[in-house]
Structure formats: structure tokens, C-alpha cells
Amino acid sequence: MSYLEALRGALGEANVLEEPVELHLFSKDASLLRGQANVVVFPQDADQVSEVVKIAEAHKVPIVARGAGTGLTAGASPTEGGIVVVTTAIDSIEIDLENRSAWVGAGVINLDLSAAAAPHGLHFAPDPSSQSACTIGGNVANNSGGPHCLAEGSTTSHVLGLEVVLAGGEIVRLGGNAPDPIGLDLKGLIVGSEGTLGIVTKALVRLLPLDPDVRTMLLAFPTVESAATTVSQVISAGMVPAALELMDQRMVQAVENWLQAGLPVDAAAVLLAEVVGETEGVEAEAEIIADLGRANGATSVEVARDETHRATLWKGRKSAFGAIAQLAPDYYLHDAVVPRTRLVETMSAVYEIADRYDLTMLNVFHAGDGNLHPLVAFDASDPETNRKVHEAGDEIVAICLKNGGALSGEHGIGIEKRDMMRTTFTELDLDAQARLKEAVDPSGVFNPSKVLPAGSRCFDFGGVRRKELPEGVWV
Amino acid sequence: MKSLPSDLARLATEPDTLAPESAEDVSSILRHASKEGLRVQVRGGGTRSGFGAPPTPDLVMSMENLTAVEAYEPDDLTLVVQAGARVDDVESTLIEHNQTAVLPERPGDSTVGGVIASGASSFKRGRLFGTRERLLEATVVTGDGRVVRGGGRVVKNVTGYDLPRLMVGAFGSLGVIVSVCLKLWPAPPDRATVTVDSPEAAAEVARPLAVLQDNESTRVYVWGTAAEIEAQTAKLGGGAEAGHHWPAGPVDRFGWSLRVPPANLTGAIERLPTEWRYVALHGVGEIRAASPRIDGAADLRSWAEDEGGRLVVTDSPEGGLDGFDPWGRPPPGIEFQKRLIAEFDPARVINPGRLPGGL
Numbered sequence: 001m002s003y004l005e006a007l008r009g010a011l012g013e014a015n016v017l018e019e020p021v022e023l024h025l026f027s028k029d030a031s032l033l034r035g036q037a038n039v040v041v042f043p044q045d046a047d048q049v050s051e052v053v054k055i056a057e058a059h060k061v062p063i064v065a066r067g068a069g070t071g072l073t074a075g076a077s078p079t080e081g082g083i084v085v086v087t088t089a090i091d092s093i094e095i096d097l098e099n100r101s102a103w104v105g106a107g108v109i110n111l112d113l114s115a116a117a118a119p120h121g122l123h124f125a126p127d128p129s130s131q132s133a134c135t136i137g138g139n140v141a142n143n144s145g146g147p148h149c150l151a152e153g154s155t156t157s158h159v160l161g162l163e164v165v166l167a168g169g170e171i172v173r174l175g176g177n178a179p180d181p182i183g184l185d186l187k188g189l190i191v192g193s194e195g196t197l198g199i200v201t202k203a204l205v206r207l208l209p210l211d212p213d214v215r216t217m218l219l220a221f222p223t224v225e226s227a228a229t230t231v232s233q234v235i236s237a238g239m240v241p242a243a244l245e246l247m248d249q250r251m252v253q254a255v256e257n258w259l260q261a262g263l264p265v266d267a268a269a270v271l272l273a274e275v276v277g278e279t280e281g282v283e284a285e286a287e288i289i290a291d292l293g294r295a296n297g298a299t300s301v302e303v304a305r306d307e308t309h310r311a312t313l314w315k316g317r318k319s320a321f322g323a324i325a326q327l328a329p330d331y332y333l334h335d336a337v338v339p340r341t342r343l344v345e346t347m348s349a350v351y352e353i354a355d356r357y358d359l360t361m362l363n364v365f366h367a368g369d370g371n372l373h374p375l376v377a378f379d380a381s382d383p384e385t386n387r388k389v390h391e392a393g394d395e396i397v398a399i400c401l402k403n404g405g406a407l408s409g410e411h412g413i414g415i416e417k418r419d420m421m422r423t424t425f426t427e428l429d430l431d432a433q434a435r436l437k438e439a440v441d442p443s444g445v446f447n448p449s450k451v452l453p454a455g456s457r458c459f460d461f462g463g464v465r466r467k468e469l470p471e472g473v474w475v
Numbered sequence: 476m477k478s479l480p481s482d483l484a485r486l487a488t489e490p491d492t493l494a495p496e497s498a499e500d501v502s503s504i505l506r507h508a509s510k511e512g513l514r515v516q517v518r519g520g521g522t523r524s525g526f527g528a529p530p531t532p533d534l535v536m537s538m539e540n541l542t543a544v545e546a547y548e549p550d551d552l553t554l555v556v557q558a559g560a561r562v563d564d565v566e567s568t569l570i571e572h573n574q575t576a577v578l579p580e581r582p583g584d585s586t587v588g589g590v591i592a593s594g595a596s597s598f599k600r601g602r603l604f605g606t607r608e609r610l611l612e613a614t615v616v617t618g619d620g621r622v623v624r625g626g627g628r629v630v631k632n633v634t635g636y637d638l639p640r641l642m643v644g645a646f647g648s649l650g651v652i653v654s655v656c657l658k659l660w661p662a663p664p665d666r667a668t669v670t671v672d673s674p675e676a677a678a679e680v681a682r683p684l685a686v687l688q689d690n691e692s693t694r695v696y697v698w699g700t701a702a703e704i705e706a707q708t709a710k711l712g713g714g715a716e717a718g719h720h721w722p723a724g725p726v727d728r729f730g731w732s733l734r735v736p737p738a739n740l741t742g743a744i745e746r747l748p749t750e751w752r753y754v755a756l757h758g759v760g761e762i763r764a765a766s767p768r769i770d771g772a773a774d775l776r777s778w779a780e781d782e783g784g785r786l787v788v789t790d791s792p793e794g795g796l797d798g799f800d801p802w803g804r805p806p807p808g809i810e811f812q813k814r815l816i817a818e819f820d821p822a823r824v825i826n827p828g829r830l831p832g833g834l
């Protein structure tokens with residue numbers, strides 16, 4: 001029996017797509033790289049995912065998990081072909097009010113979870129800007145962040161348990177509502193592993209109470225430098241606001257053109273700051289941020305009057321990537337992170353690189369975390385521009401790493417950033433990562449060729465296994 | 476024990492105890508141990524040596540000479556510190572800048588590496604989350620002597636697998652932690668401890684730092700600006716003492732960590748045998764307890780495990796367990812855990828057998 005027949009038998013024909021146009025649709029995510037799916041399946045639960053994994057292993061076919069396909073690093077692109085497993089049918093939400101948590105199907109959309117929790121005065125903290133489309137499974141796989149992860153941490157801090165299908169089709173439930181599961185933290189390893197270790201079918205997530213009070217404010221600055229300086233100073237003033245987001249003038253203008261959110265288009269940069277908590281603390285913190293902003297030359301400080309006004313300010317921020325479409329057909333962005341103390345100098349260097357390559361660059365980013373998103377709008381059909389965009393991207397990453405940074409803050413490595421892993425890790429570091437992969441996915445069917453560059457395993461060459469090497473030869 | 480190679484002999488502080496001074500020393504010791512099949516116990520402050528299956532080492536690796544602060548960036552809220560640094564010393568340095576690493580409040584002699592390896596957390600975990608959320612980067616030496624680094628010195632990072640997180644609660648089974656980068660938190664100088672009538676009363680304030688109940692009373696811990704504290708104290712019905720008064724963990728012949736879903740915490744307290752002393756963390760589901768006898772533990776464990784929790788032995792007198800497993804039922808995915816350990820510590824030399832399931 002072919003694996004296609006086996007899949008039809010296990011899931012039913014209606015849940016197996018094989019038409020070329022369907023395969024084409026599911027062969028790319030929101031990055032620029034396209035793969036080629038051999039088949040697309042829609043399992044309904046963990047048991048069906050387990051069947052799919054067994055079939056993939058038996059026929060040695062790659063298996064690529066996919067949520068909404070909003071990933072920006074080709075993580076969900078089937079670049080080695082194989083079975084694309086779409087999780088959207090696994091979409092239950094079971095809220096546990098007493099434990100302030102919820103078991104959530106991998107295919108549930110991030111915003112739907114928060115909408116389901118809101119009537120109970122609860123919310124799921126990670127709020128990627130793509131939250132109206134991306135899935136919890138994708139958030140878990142990429143350890144996604146979002147504006148509000150500054151104070152609350154990324155997805156991994158909010159995952160208490162996982163139902164996951166591992167090698168051999170084994171379904172395991174890791175973690176739970178009780179703290180500190182015993183033994184090695186497999187759950188923590190799987191979060192952020194980009195579908196390379198197994199397929200998450202459900203996640204037990206932490207729900208936080210809605211905050212009693214909030215102040216959202218927009219500060220306009222005459223230079224990007226003065227905005228970035230303010231960010232560094234807010235952090236060093238001894239507070240961690242709920243969010244600190246920076247947008248430069250090009251970005252503000254693009255958003256304004258599209259949405260008319262009332263953003264100040266003449267400012268060189270705007271800072272969106274939010275503080276939450278008890279009223280007394282919120283007022284004091286908002287005051288400090290406003291004062292620091294003014295001391296750095298802020299030309300206006302606008303405090304959201306009410307919830308509608310606040311929602312408008314946030315909509316401007318969260319729609320930023322969508323606004324790029326007016327400028328050019330494609331965009332390419334990095335999401336390197338730098339220490340907050342190096343923000344100002346890094347931003348200057350990033351602008352200098354874009355100017356030197358004569359590229360249209362816009363910036364909208366999680367400044368409070370030092371998580372940059374320099375974004376180049378361009379036309380990918382021109383090979384010369386394509387080359388320039390990628391060269392400039394490499395330089396930007398290099399400068400971030402030189403300033404003590406990391407390759408990716410929240411989008412993941414996928415294929416887009418895979419070969420840059422060598423610029424930040426030693427051979428032994430990568431070998432250790434390759435061992436983690438091998439231990440959990442010995443047959444290598446889960447999302448092959450992602451995250452780790454080829455040859456990461458130090459003893460990959462010539463099929464020589466570690467155990468056969470003479471003693472003492474370990475480097 | 477056979478005599479040590481000369482490059483290791485210089486590290487001996489006592490017979491069978493070596494105190495490495497660098498990651499390279501740790502590597503030499505572990506390569507030697509892997510070659511000779513020696514069991515190595517890693518010793519930080521020694522405060523948790525009763526945790527997990529009792530060690531029977533051939534060699535003790537003392538972290539006492541790896542205590543340096545390698546980098547402290549107050550303006551970035553990050554700290555890079557060697558694993559042997561005492562928690563107390565680290566927090567004293569940080570508090571001068573009104574910052575904290577949110578490590579356990581009454582650490583005794585415990586070290587940063589020991590806290591991470593045993594997975595211990597601060598009382599403030601209900602608000603600021605546990606130790607596993609503090610770790611940004613880790614440099615570790617695997618059982619076969621490879622020095623590897625994972626993570627990075629920035630507050631947000633998804634570059635590769637989360638190796639640092641895997642070290643939390645791993646009791647060194649994958650490698651010896653040499654240094655870590657921690658995410659810090661501002662520590663407002665204004666603080667108060669408010670005694671309340673019942674844990675339910677704490678619900679009046681949004682996300683307090685901690686709500687602790689022990690055999691005597693229930694207390695809510697808050698910090699912030701003076702105005703915030705005043706407002707929160709009023710909501711809690713007054714009776715605040717200035718500052719944070721953290722309970723010492725109860726100590727007796729047996730030490731316990733009871734972990735249950737937060738909703739089961741009150742039920743768990745009611746089930747504790749009367750002679751047990753305890754500190755319970757509301758909103759978290761953790762109870763730290765101590766007892767003179769083991770009686771009642773088996774029933775408590777079986778109830779906890781049925782509720783999705785655990786009863787773990789954190790301390791016991793020699794021979795006192797009498798076959799009572801320190802961890803209880805093995806965790807799920809044990810085969811995967813075994814394979815991970817085999818990749819990192821193939822000769823199984825670091826703290827062998829100390830993890831659940833005899834790993």
C-alpha cells in the first residue's frame with residue numbers, strides 16, 4: 001500500500017487533499033520560500049495524528065506541521081516535500097476557571113482563545129501581531145512573542161502542558177496544572193522546536209487575569225535615536241512596562257495611509273507604551289515614561305482617553321506588516337535581538353546599511369525587549385534587488401550579533417535563518433542541538449532540514465557513528 | 476579510588492573532592508570520569524543533597540571555585556554568573572541596584588547552579604514565575620566533557636532549541652552547569668507583608684507577589700510605589716508590616732515538595748498529617764513541608780498523583796525511605812528522556828540514578 005492510500009484509509013478521503021492547486025496553496029508560509037507538498041492532511045485528533053506519524057515513518061516521508069501558515073521563516077514550507085499536517089480541525093477550548101488555565105487544540109486561533117477567556121476576566125498573554133490568524137500550535141512551535149511579552153514572557157512561559165505526538169506515533173501528555181513536573185523538561189524542549197521534534201495536538205496554557213487598570217500612551221519624537229534612548233532609560237529606571245513598541249516615520253506613514261489611526265505622521269518615530277496594574281502604580285509609571293520622553297525631546301505625549309482610543313492605537317501597531325503591501329509586493333525582515341543598552345547604536349547602524357544598499361526600510365518593533373524587525377519592502381522578481389536585500393540582511397544580523405545580540409527573538413529559524421546559526425554557535429553547540437533532535441526524532445521525519453544547518457552533527461560525515469570512533473577523539 | 480591524573484590532582488581540596496576553576500577543568504574531570512566509569516556528584520551549597528535518590532559518588536565535584544559574576548548589566552536587567560555563586564551573594568549585589576534575580580528567598584548556602592539543577596523557585600513565582608523563566612543562556616559541560624552553550628544574553632530569544640530550560644530540574648543529568656545568564660527584575664524598595672484571615676481575602680488585590688499559608692497564618696506579599704502599597708494594604712483590610720518577611724522552609728527528618736493543581740491546594744493542606752509543618756504557595760499549587768516521620772506519605776502521594784500532582788522527597792535520613800521512591804510514579808516520555816541522557820552523558824557519570832525512573 002502506498003502512503004497516500006494509507007493516509008486515505010486512516011483519515012478518510014475528505015481529510016486528504018491531493019489536487020495540484022490544493023498542494024500549491026499549502027506549500028508556502030508568509031516567508032518568501034516555497035516548498036512542494038506531496039499531500040495535505042487534516043487530522044481531527046491526536047489519534048489520527050499518531051496514525052499519520054506512523055505512516056510517515058514507515059514510508060520515510062517528511063511530515064510538516066502547519067497551523068495558519070503565518071510563519072516568517074519557511075518553517076511550515078514543505079521544502080523536502082512530504083505530508084503537510086494542517087491542525088485547524090483540532091480546535092477545542094476547555095477553560096479551567098479554578099486553575100486559570102485551558103486545554104486548547106493546536107488549531108485554535110490565538111485571538112479566539114483570548115475571546116473565549118475574556119468573559120471570565122482572563123486572557124492568554126502572548127499576542128503576536130498576527131494573532132487574528134495564527135494558531136496556538138504555531139505559537140507553541142515558534143515560542144512566539146508579541147508586544148505584551150515584554151512583561152509576561154514569550155509563549156513558553158505560558159505553556160503548562162502539552163499533548164504531543166512524538167516519534168513512533170507515541171501520544172504523550174507532558175506537564176499539567178501542578179507546578180514543576182518531575183524529570184527532564186521535554187515540554188520546555190518541544191516549545192520553540194518549530195515542528196522538528198513532534199506534532200503538538202493540544203496545549204495547556206496559563207490564563208492571566210485581566211489587569212485592573214491600564215494606561216496606553218503614544219509619544220512622538222523628532223529622531224529615532226531619541227525614541228530609542230527613551231526605551232533604554234525606561235528599562236534602566238527600574239520598571240518593566242507591559243509593552244514598549246517603536247515605529248519609525250516610514251512605518252507610521254504607511255499605517256496612516258491605510259488605516260487613519262490618527263498617528264503623528266511628521267514625527268521621526270513614535271513610541272507606544274503601555275503600563276498595567278493597580279491604578280496608583282499605573283499612574284506613577286505613566287508619569288515617569290512621559291517625563292523621560294519629554295526630557296528626550298518628545299514633541300507630544302498622547303494618553304489613550306478610553307478603551308476605543310486605546311484599541312485604535314494598538315490597531316495601528318498590529319496592522320503594520322499589513323500596511324507594507326502598498327509599498328512593494330514583497331517584504332523581508334529579520335528579528336534579531338540586542339541588549340536594550342545597545343539599541344541606539346544598533347538602530348543607527350541598521351539605517352546606515354539600508355541607505356548604503358539604497359533599500360526602502362521600515363521599522364516597527366518590540367523595542368522594550370531589544371527585539372528589532374528591520375523590514376525591507378521590495379520586488380522579489382528582480383534578481384539584483386533580491387541579492388541586495390539578502391546581503392543587507394546579513395549585514396544587519398552581523399551587527400546585531402556583534403553588539404551582543406541573538407539571531408531571532410520570536411520568529412524562529414526555519415530555513416530563512418538556518419545557515420546563520422553557524423555565526424552564533426560553535427560546532428559543539430550545534431552538535432549538542434543536533435543530538436537533541438536525534439534523541440527525540442531518531443528517524444528524522446519531523447520537519448527535516450529546518451533550524452539546524454546540514455552537518456550540525458559533528459560526526460555526520462561518511463555515516464560514522466560516534467560510538468565507532470576511537471576513544472578520546474571527541475571533538 | 477585510583478590516583479588522579481596530574482592535571483586533576485591540583486584541583487583536589489579533600490580526598491575524592493575536586494574543585495574545578497574553569498569550564499575546561501570541569502571538562503577534564505568529566506572526561507576522566509567517563510573514561511574510568513566514575514560516578515560524580517556535583518556539589519553546590521550541598522543544601523539539596525537529600526533531594527532525589529541518595530547519591531553514592533566515587534568523586535565529588537565542588538563548584539566552590541566557580542563563583543564569579545562575569546557580566547552584570549543593570550540597565551539591561553541581565554546578569555551572567557558562574558554556577559557556584561551563592562544565591563545570597565548574588566542577590567545582595569543586585570539589591571544595591573534595586574534589582575533581583577527572583578531566586579529563592581531563604582537560600583542558606585545554595586548556589587545558583589544548585590537552584591537551577593534542582594528546579595527550586597522563589598516564593599514570588601505566583602507573580603513573576605519560576606526559575607525556569609529566569610534562564611536566558613547556559614554554558615554546560617556534558618557528561619563526556621563537551622563545553623556547550625545554548626540561549627543568549629538577551630531577554631528574548633528563539634535561536635535553536637531551548638537548551639538552558641532543559642537544565643532546570645535536570646539534576647545535572649545532561650551536564651554540569653558552569654555559568655548562566657539570568658533575566659533580572661526591578662525590585663521596588665517599598666514592600667509590605669499583610670496577614671489576612673483566609674487565602675480568599677488575597678483575591679482583593681490583582682496578582683500579588685505571593686500568598687503564603689503556613690501552620691500559623693496566611694500572608695500576602697506586595698511591593699511597588701508607596702501609594703500602591705497603601706492602596707493594596709487597605710484592600711486587604713490593613714494590618715501590614717513593612718518589608719517582606721519570608722518564612723524559613725520547614726526542616727525536619729523528612730523534607731517534602733507537594734505539587735498539585737492550584738485549585739487543589741486547600742484540599743492538599745487539609746490532607747497533610749497533623750504533625751507536618753508546611754508553607755503553601757496559593758495560586759501556584761506548591762507546598763514545602765517537613766515531618767518527623769514518613770507515615771501518611773504514601774496515601775498523600777497516591778491522592779496527589781490521582782489529581783495530576785506529585786509528592787517528592789526533598790530530604791530524608793539515611794535509610795529512612797525504606798523503599799519509598801523519592802519521586803513516585805515515573806513521568807511520561809521516559810524513553811525519550813533516556814535517549815536525551817544517552818546523547819549527553821553516555822557513560823552516565825553525573826549524579827546517576829538521581830532522576831525519576833532511576834535515570
Ligand SMILES: Cc1cc2nc3c(=O)[nH]c(=O)nc-3n(C[C@H](O)[C@H](O)[C@H](O)COP(=O)(O)OP(=O)(O)OC[C@H]3O[C@@H](n4cnc5c(N)ncnc54)[C@H](O)[C@@H]3O)c2cc1C
Binds near residue numbers: 029071075196
Ligand atoms: C503580519 C504578521 C505579523 C506577525 N507578528 C508576529 C509577532 O508579533 N510575534 C511573533 O512571534 N510572530 C509574529 N509573526 C509570525 C507568526 O505569525 C508566528 O510565528 C505564529 O506563531 C505562527 O503561527 P501559525 O499558526 O501561522 O504557524 P505556521 O506558520 O503554520 O507554522 C509555524 C511553525 O510551526 C510549526 N507548527 C505549526 N503547528 C504545529 C503543531 N501543532 N505542532 C508542531 N509544530 C507546529 C510549523 O511546522 C512551522 O515550523 C507574524 C507574522 C505575520 C505574517
